Amino acid sequence: MQCASLELRRTRPRVFCASLADVFDTDVDPAWRRDLFDLIELTPNLIWLLLTKRIGNAFRELSRARSHDWLMGRDNVWLGATVVNQAEAERDIPKLLQVPARVRFLSMEPLLGPVQLDRLQISDERELDVLRGRTGSTAQHFVFRPKTGDRVDWVIAGGESGPGARPMHPTWPRMLRDQCAAAGVPFLYKQWGEWTDEDWGEHAGYQDTAGVLPSGEFELMSKGYSPPFDQHERLMAGNVRLDGRMLMDRVGKKNAGRLLDGRTHDGFPEER
Structure with missing residues (x-):
């Protein structure tokens, strides 16, 4: 019985916060954000997934509500950014890596184009491999310098659903799957959406x-x-x-399902 109890404690329940809202939206009342952070501090038995489309606001709003390095002291918060194509990846992932979170993830749903996470073109002279935490350049001065080991810890991908859903080229999720596998990064494939490649x-x-x-x-x-x-x-x-x-x-979301090349992909990062 004691062994079973210890086993249950290894994985804490995960809470996806504000699926229909955005914690770091500038229109959010700062008091609500402070209340949320109070609740996170009071619930170390839960893992909170904070996903935002406005990752550029995260550093500033964290500093206002707590401190800019508050997340580094919290092993129960995973910070994520929504990225749908290469342009957004190159614009927003460096912003995500600047926030000192213990676990960082990407929600690439809906995936609207091919994305090379292992070769982000940050400038004419600089590339960033966000899956391994490596940078390569011949320039002497950069706007962004990731610390050693700063990387994306988890990638979620999927197609779009709903009446006006756009189809997703099968090559796009396969590229992400293969990049994550090569770098040892967990990959979660949620769905094809309304369209499939039958x-x-x-x-x-x-x-x-x-x-x-x-x-x-x-x-x-x-x-x-x-x-x-x-x-x-x-x-x-x-x-x-x-x-x-x-x-x-x-064919519809239900019929399209979530099999990618005949198998499911349910990768999750290990707790730190």
Whole structure:
């Protein structure tokens, strides 16, 4: 019984805070933020996941409510930033790494483009590998200098859902999965969203073959046709073209599921 009790204590319940709000929005009443931090301090038995689309405000608002290094003293707070494409990654991930949190993560949902986390182009002379905490440059002076070991500890990715959902190219989550695996960073794949990469030819009555190009993009061939397909063929297939090469089927969030190449990915960082 004692062993079972110790085992249960190894993993604390995780609380995703303010899924329909943003803790670091400038319109948030500072008193609410102070109350939240009081509650976090009173609940060391819980792990709080603070996700923000406004990571640039985090350092300032933390300093106002507590101190800029308050998170370093809290092993029950994981700080995350929402990033959906390469431009946002290069703009916002350095801001995330400047906040001295014990665990940092990315929510890349909806994923709207390919992202190289191991090669962020911060300037003409500088690249940042945020999965390993390494920087490379020949310049002598940088705006941002990460401490040794500063990195992203967890990556969450997924497609968009809802009436106006945009499709996600299958190459994009695969790139993130492979980058995380190579760097030893936990990867969580939440969903395809409304769209999936099922063979559109099955619905259109064609026999298709898919070939992977050297660039990593996909090309579909059908009875001698090659992209772009005409509007009638796309309507018959019930799909849309994506990136001029991959055709995606809108099958709904439930049917699309969350299998990536036949398996689930439920990686979580270890508690520190």
